[in-house]
Amino acid sequence: MPKEQLEKDVKQFEYVEKKEKRIGLPELENPENVVLRFAPNPSGPLHLGHARAAILNDEYAKKYKGKLILRIEDTDPSRVDPEAYKMIEEDLEWLGVVSHEIIIQSERLEIYYEHAEKLIELGYAYVCTCESGAFYKLRIDKEACPCRRNDIPKNLEKYKKMFSDYKEGEAVVRLKTDLEINDPSMRDFPLMRISEHPHPRAAGKRVYPLMNFSVTIDDHFNGLTHVLRGKDHIPNIRKQRFIYDYFGWTPPEYIHYGRLKVEELALSTSATKEGIETGEYTGWDDARLGTLRAIAKRGIQPKAIRRAMMDVGTKRSDINLSWKNLYAYNRELIERDANRYFFVDGPKEISVTGAPGMEFHALLHPDFKDKGNRSLGKIKEKETVKFYLSSSDFENIKKGEFLRLMEAFNVEIVDKKETCAEAKFISRELEEARAKKARLVHWTLGDNNVKIKVVSPEGIINGYGEPDLKNIKVDEIIQFERFGFVRLDEITDDELVFYFSHK
RNA sequence: GCUCCGGUAGUGUAGACCGGCCAAUCAUGUGGGACUCUCACUCCCACGACUCGGGUUCGAAUCCCGACCGGAGCACCA
Incomplete structure (x- = not known):
């Protein structure tokens, strides 16, 4: 009997054999x-x-x-x-x-x-x-x-x-x-x-x-x-x-x-159809729906769905699919390809005095330097410069606070009112901000930005994005830093319409 | 109500058929930390489950019975 066959036969009788893991x-x-x-x-x-x-x-x-x-x-x-x-x-x-x-x-x-x-x-x-x-x-x-x-x-x-x-x-x-x-x-x-x-x-x-x-x-x-x-x-x-x-x-x-079942989602086709007819949904691809076309619009990759379904398998018991798992699979698929941009949601004005003239740049992707830079705009010396912060960041700042505008410089908040704030330029070094454990916030310039609309299952979010957003193409998936991943769905005359994927 | 089927961490999943290697796998999540000009990524640490009760057995997540919970079907829909 050949050695190979012998080993095979012996293996059959070892109880280790049955513990082999099933894949797929x-x-x-x-x-x-x-x-x-x-x-x-x-x-x-x-x-x-x-x-x-x-x-x-x-x-x-x-x-x-x-x-x-x-x-x-x-x-x-x-x-x-x-x-x-x-x-x-x-x-x-x-x-x-x-x-x-x-x-x-x-x-x-x-x-x-x-x-x-x-x-x-x-x-x-x-x-x-x-x-x-x-x-x-x-x-x-x-x-x-x-x-x-x-x-x-x-x-x-x-x-x-x-x-x-x-x-x-x-x-x-x-x-x-x-x-x-x-x-x-x-x-x-x-x-x-x-x-x-x-x-x-x-x-x-x-x-x-x-x-x-x-x-x-x-x-x-x-x-x-x-x-x-x-x-x-x-x-x-x-x-x-x-x-x-x-x-x-x-x-x-x-x-x-x-x-x-999918968390907080009605999958029924007839109910969806009714919702479309009454105008509750915008169509079969409404961001709130569980249709594949809605999911596609939100930048979820078919492979993420395939993986989730393979996970779920053919079990007889009922299951509750979690969006979190699906999002995690999707993030894994899109993370490395999604370039980064700034988007301020619910913009609030902040004027900065004493800043030197400078140009702002940032990497398109922090993990891949070869992807190159994006330009965040430039300012002239001694000008009072207007920036926008997202409303959630704006709400958090306090008078006297030391704040870092990412990829730009450090400022101190001089005054804060309901809808706007004033700040003065302090320094450019990131290290200083780190040492002071300052908050790092993203921003857009007051006069050089792009109007943005983000459609998410929770509703529509309006704001401003950085100027280089003009370069991206429909269907591209990007990440708005500190906001989440989005897919560009449409370019209209005055704004870019994105669909929100997930954090 | 009747007839079937199922129940492993927050979620999904492996292990169950053939009981021991299972104080239970992997992923995701959550908490903490490191890294980072993002709340993303990466890395480290931690958390967290066999529905319950009996039985069989030297030994049960695994086999048997019951309970409980969940689901499906009971159409001139698919």
């Missing part, structure tokens, strides 16, 4: 020719909750060199937002999720029709024209409705009429399950229904499959090997199982993850 996602059960799917319903753009399903599916597809199908589940015409199809694809692209195939259920209605008919022909399904309340009552008592007793030709005839005669709510196709099942919703659950609501992509159609039916048909015909979805779908395994069995198909492996 848990292994899949039967990972051969893996086919997965991400199946959102197109009622709006994707949010953080969707990101979990999308990313985890993507990671598994990559891990096993499998295939990921994007399946758009648009079989409830009343909940379809025509814009959503495009938005979902954009959001996935931003996330870096690669789908190898796109399936839109409203384009596959004929397949569902055909299979519903097949189930009727086989005697496994029937068309039920009972009033829904009446059926509900019978079902509670585990009793069959009159339609269940109809023969196959009769059912086929009624099925045809669903496409022409019956109105919405008048007929459904039901699967014959078992009236004795303890969960009433399992008993002869519906497969197809009529909706007269116009479908933006399936004009003229009025018969639609219900979720459990279309999902089963598609999972089967698309060769799904593994299904990763929220635990709210657990009961559906049982329902779908009936369909698999009637057709003689084998169901895929299922993995169900728990509910994901």
Whole structure:
């Protein structure tokens, strides 16, 4: 026996073996020719909750060199937002999720029709024209409705009429399950229904499959090997199982993850939509929302989200995702690329006398000198110079205080009023400020600055920024020193509009 | 109410299947300190958890039972 093999065998019996640390996602059960799917319903753009399903599916597809199908589940015409199809694809692209195939259920209605008919022909399904309340009552008592007793030709005839005669709510196709099942919703659950609501992509159609039916048909015909979805779908395994069995198909492996809540955030698409309509939110990308487009606008990197979702994994228990963790991952990604600038929030004037003429410079990034300098402006000798301080710094200063204007000089506060203060020049040396443990504050010049607006989830912050801010480009992420990271979203005629990322 | 599922530090996570190496991992956070012309970065130190009660066992975070807490489902939505 070769030495290598021997070592391997010995290792198997060592208890140390099982303590090897798992990295990344848990292994899949039967990972051969893996086919997965991400199946959102197109009622709006994707949010953080969707990101979990999308990313985890993507990671598994990559891990096993499998295939990921994007399946758009648009079989409830009343909940379809025509814009959503495009938005979902954009959001996935931003996330870096690669789908190898796109399936839109409203384009596959004929397949569902055909299979519903097949189930009727086989005697496994029937068309039920009972009033829904009446059926509900019978079902509670585990009793069959009159339609269940109809023969196959009769059912086929009624099925045809669903496409022409019956109105919405008048007929459904039901699967014959078992009236004795303890969960009433399992008993002869519906497969197809009529909706007269116009479908933006399936004009003229009025018969639609219900979720459990279309999902089963598609999972089967698309060769799904593994299904990763929220635990709210657990009961559906049982329902779908009936369909698999009637057709003689084998169901895929299922993995169900728990509910994901995000601190102080409502992820619900329908509630968001309502908020947009009433004007409470500015749009799908409102900074307060958990949509991916809102998060992107705030300069959060897709990789930060991916890492957070990998962290979270596929556990069954519910979790509460913390923004702090997400921000920490994001900071790690953007820190070294984010150049530094001064921005004063809620500017308050401070006039300084006796300063020498000088030019102010600072590094674009304190850890990378080769990135070069930025110019903070210049002043002339003996001029009374006006500076702005942020309102929080202004509030803290006291008369007689020794203060360091960062990258400039040291001053002493001579007088302080409600909205402005006067100071006199003392010295230029930073060391002196350090020795006196003086406060170091950032500033902008009174006459050479850029108007700035920062949009944050908490509201809008106005102020002034240093002149070199004119050089940055839309989409660039920078750090306003002692304020936080921001992303430039828009340059308007008179101001720069930033979105706040995090501290 | 009925039927399922879950509970490890503030948050997320590893360990659980196969009990001992776990006075419990890693990340984030928080507190303190060093560095720094930022409240960012970096470095150091500290803090902080097996929901509870029984049982099995020489030994339980891990197995069993119960309680409590949390969640999901109980649609002609997905």
